[in-house]
Amino acid sequence: MCAFTVLFLCYYCWFSGFWFLYFNRVLTFTLISEIRMNFVRRMSCSISGFVKKDLEMSNEYFEYCISMSSPLHPSIVNLLQSTKEELGNKLVSSVQVLMLNQFIIKLISAQKVLDIGVYTGASSLASALVVPPEGKVYSLEKSIKFAQIAQENFKKYEVSDRINLIIGDASKSLEHLCQEGHSGTFDFSYIDADKTNYPTYFNLSLQLLRQGGVLAVDNTLFKGKVFDLDNRVGQQIDNANKTFISSGAVDVLLLNIGDGYTLMRKR
Ligand SMILES: C[S@@+](CC[C@H](N)C(=O)[O-])C[C@H]1O[C@@H](n2cnc3c(N)ncnc32)[C@H](O)[C@@H]1O
Numbered sequence: 001m002c003a004f005t006v007l008f009l010c011y012y013c014w015f016s017g018f019w020f021l022y023f024n025r026v027l028t029f030t031l032i033s034e035i036r037m038n039f040v041r042r043m044s045c046s047i048s049g050f051v052k053k054d055l056e057m058s059n060e061y062f063e064y065c066i067s068m069s070s071p072l073h074p075s076i077v078n079l080l081q082s083t084k085e086e087l088g089n090k091l092v093s094s095v096q097v098l099m100l101n102q103f104i105i106k107l108i109s110a111q112k113v114l115d116i117g118v119y120t121g122a123s124s125l126a127s128a129l130v131v132p133p134e135g136k137v138y139s140l141e142k143s144i145k146f147a148q149i150a151q152e153n154f155k156k157y158e159v160s161d162r163i164n165l166i167i168g169d170a171s172k173s174l175e176h177l178c179q180e181g182h183s184g185t186f187d188f189s190y191i192d193a194d195k196t197n198y199p200t201y202f203n204l205s206l207q208l209l210r211q212g213g214v215l216a217v218d219n220t221l222f223k224g225k226v227f228d229l230d231n232r233v234g235q236q237i238d239n240a241n242k243t244f245i246s247s248g249a250v251d252v253l254l255l256n257i258g259d260g261y262t263l264m265r266k267r
Contacts, residue, residue: 057256062096069099073129075157076122083120091119093192094258097218098126101190104214104263110187111135114208116170116201117193121150127190128159137163138177138186140170140193171197174204184210192218195233198240206249209266215250221260 076098083092093101101123105113111131115124118141127137141147147167154160166173170193189205191198198217205215220226220241225234241262244252250264 066095072099076126079120079122079125079153093123093218097258097261098122101216102126102130105130105188108187108214112186113137114186114189114205115139116191118150119146121153123190123192124150124163125153125157125159128162131162135162139163139165140173141167142169171200178204178207183207186210186213188214190216195219195236199243202243206266211266213266215264217262219259220254220262221256223259
């Protein structure tokens with residue numbers, strides 16, 4: 001065998017070995033990627049499977065849920081009725097949200113409650129009816145007109161002694177509460193005022209809540225507009241939701257109830 005043939009054979013072996021290794025690596029990489037993708041597909045299928053278990057909330061199901069739940073106190077029903085007749089019920093919290101707030105307040109035996117955004121007083125009344133006699137609801141409202149209506153309702157439904165109505169911008173009122181030494185003393189906070197300030201209300205509520213205290217936020221799906229880049233309020237809510245989940249200070253659960261309702265527990 002001449003030197004040339006030996007050289008050619010060496011080169012051939014090295015070259016085919018190179019390609020063998022190369023194809024081997026490509027094949028291995030493709031296989032691993034495929035396995036990984038399958039795993040991701042299987043995981044996302046099972047997650048969307050869970051999501052799809054939720055029922056579409058038709059009026060029929062909504063009414064069934066309400067009729068199979070402990071009934072709302074007659075005072076709240078009357079207040080909702082008069083609000084609907086006089087002002088429309090666009091701004092008022094959904095019935096299930098009011099029930100859930102009451103349920104949580106009872107569950108954690110909350111005595112000190114924050115209600116941010118009062119309107120005609122439904123959420124404050126709901127809270128006041130379930131805190132113990134020594135408990136207090138701090139209700140924050142900017143509009144003098146709504147604060148007056150709410151005050152009359154609190155008198156009418158005999159809960160004035162359990163409600164401290166603070167008129168003014170909620171951010172300022174919350175800051176005052178912090179300065180007055182209320183930090184770490186509240187058990188429950190419900191946020192339902194202007195959406196722009198949700199992150200501010202979240203941070204100040206967090207300061208005022210005790211460890212293990214619960215924060216509930218209304219409208220966190222905002223009419224399904226959180227994906228709509230052209231909807232200003234939808235984007236503000238999306239931004240607030242991202243603030244909650246990335247804060248690390250709370251356990252978070254966003255529920256598809258009412259207009260979207262997020263529950264958080266201070267760690
Ligand atoms: C959706 S309504 C509240 C509904 C109420 N939680 C209920 O259950 O019926 C929002 C309220 O927040 C009040 N509000 C808006 N901006 C505010 C602010 N910066 N500070 C305090 N209250 C504010 C509005 O005047 C309005 O009464």
